[in-house]
Amino acid sequence: MRAVSTSLVCLTILAGCGAPQPEQVVRLEADNPLRPIGPPPLGIDINLRSLPVPPTPARVRLGRWLFFDRRLSRDGTISCASCHQPAHAFSQTTPVATGVGGAAGTRKVPTIINLAIPNRWSSFKDAPVGAYFWDGRARTLEAQALEPVAGASEMGSSHGKMVSTLSRVSGYGRYFAEAFGDAKVTRERVAQAIADYERTRMSGNSAFDRWRHGRGTVSDAVRRGFDLFAGRKAGCAACHTPPLFTDGTFHNLGIGWNPDTRSFADEGRYAVTKDSMFEGDPGSFKTPTLREVTRHAPYMHDGSIQTLREVIEFYNRGGIANPDLDDRLRRRGPIGLTPSQINDLLAFLVSLEGTGWQDEGPLMFPQ
Ligand code: HEC
Numbered sequence: 606m607r608a609v610s611t612s613l614v615c616l617t618i619l620a621g622c623g624a625p626q627p628e629q630v631v632r633l634e635a636d637n638p639l640r641p642i643g644p645p646p647l648g649i650d651i652n653l654r655s656l657p658v659p660p661t662p663a664r665v666r667l668g669r670w671l672f673f674d675r676r677l678s679r680d681g682t683i684s685c686a687s688c689h690q691p692a693h694a695f696s697q698t699t700p701v702a703t704g705v706g707g708a709a710g711t712r713k714v715p716t717i718i719n720l721a722i723p724n725r726w727s728s729f730k731d732a733p734v735g736a737y738f739w740d741g742r743a744r745t746l747e748a749q750a751l752e753p754v755a756g757a758s759e760m761g762s763s764h765g766k767m768v769s770t771l772s773r774v775s776g777y778g779r780y781f782a783e784a785f786g787d788a789k790v791t792r793e794r795v796a797q798a799i800a801d802y803e804r805t806r807m808s809g810n811s812a813f814d815r816w817r818h819g820r821g822t823v824s825d826a827v828r829r830g831f832d833l834f835a836g837r838k839a840g841c842a843a844c845h846t847p848p849l850f851t852d853g854t855f856h857n858l859g860i861g862w863n864p865d866t867r868s869f870a871d872e873g874r875y876a877v878t879k880d881s882m883f884e885g886d887p888g889s890f891k892t893p894t895l896r897e898v899t900r901h902a903p904y905m906h907d908g909s910i911q912t913l914r915e916v917i918e919f920y921n922r923g924g925i926a927n928p929d930l931d932d933r934l935r936r937r938g939p940i941g942l943t944p945s946q947i948n949d950l951l952a953f954l955v956s957l958e959g960t961g962w963q964d965e966g967p968l969m970f971p972q
């Protein structure tokens with residue numbers, strides 16, 4: 606995290622906290638310019654311009670500031686990017702999150718890439734329904750964005766406090782006006798701007814995509830790994846469905862099962878819906894994307910598996926037996942992959958490292 610530019614603060618104070626000087630505005634905007642809404646990277650079928658409410662350059666610019674702005678938290682110490690770290694594909698490398706004042710969370714920080722299309726039931730174009738969080742409890746990115754602001758173990762603030770803090774930052778006024786028509790700060794506008802910034806974080810154009818689209822080659826290990834991944838034996842693609850490498854629904858692999866108490870530390874989807882028939886048994890969690898998966902060990906909703914090799918070995922053993930283990934794992938039992946097949950699967954996962962999402966965040970913020 607970089608510090609908010611102090612010179613901007615001082616200059617603004619010297620100027621009587623009035624309108625920022627023109628040269629300050631030029632520097633601020635050069636650091637976070639308006640960018641056209643571009644096409645998706647190779648291999649990703651997400652056309653932002655065809656969304657029902659397409660992101661605009663002005664909202665994305667505002668959202669980029671807000672996503673990285675620590676003033677959204679109770680004590681000005683934590684931004685969205687403190688946990689969703691750009692260097693780790695907007696995830697992080699600790700098992701569970703730590704929020705404001707060191708408060709411990711209970712789940713691993715998921716990556717924020719390729720979330721623009723709510724890919725759950727996305728064939729119903731008229732009623733696209735998203736499933737955000739490990740348990741899918743938020744239906745839109747807008748609804749999702751406001752939860753951590755008020756979460757005690759995340760940013761520890763309240764929506765009222767967030768709105769009043771941001772309203773006092775006079776420099777934000779012109780950018781709310783640019784994005785929404787007038788300078789008023791509302792929680793809905795903050796949510797929409799952040800969500801639009803998130804929508805632009807796409808990952809594609811990986812070695813895998815270039816190979817599949819006839820624009821490059823990959824090693825034999827990657828080819829064999831992909832055949833295993835998509836074939837019946839390992840059967841990974843049944844849930845990690847290309848091109849996003851998630852089916853957007855919920856499965857129980859047995860992670861977090863305690864055989865002594867015969868219960869899950871975290872019931873996941875079931876705690877939200879209480880509907881094991883259609884929605885997910887106790888212990889089921891949303892299938893995470895595997896794009897950029899090399900960048901944010903440890904793995905699973907509780908960060909309990911340290912490396913990708915150990916994840917594959919976990920599947921190789923058939924998951925963790927429990928009464929609600931997903932049928933695909935239960936029917937198949939241990940997979941029987943050889944050590945060299947495990948290496949091939951690993952090589953394939955590495956080939957999913959792509960581009961389109963990278964961002965270090967702005968250096969300067971409106972004051
Ligand atoms: C203290 C760490 C922390 C902070 C700060 C934080 N998040 Fe998160 N975020 C998490 C964790 C942990 C989860 C998973 C929680 C769950 O599933 O219950 C999550 C989940 C998400 C998801 C869902 C991703 C998916 O694939 O379903 C999105 C989107 C997201 N956060 C955006 C944000 C935004 C926007 C902010 C800032 C307003 C933010 N987060 C602040 C830790 C954090």
Ligand code: HEC
Pocket residue numbers: 834839840841842843844845855856857858860889890891892893894895898903904905906907913916917920931933934950
């Ligand atoms: C039955 C559906 C299903 C199948 C089959 C499946 N996965 Fe998963 N995968 C999931 C779910 C669900 C999770 C998250 C589970 C949790 O956190 O409790 C996950 C997590 C992962 C993770 C960790 C990602 C992260 O960000 O933490 C990796 C890596 C992974 N799977 C790879 C594979 C590979 C390789 C295969 C084939 C050997 C495979 N998966 C087969 C559903 C599946």
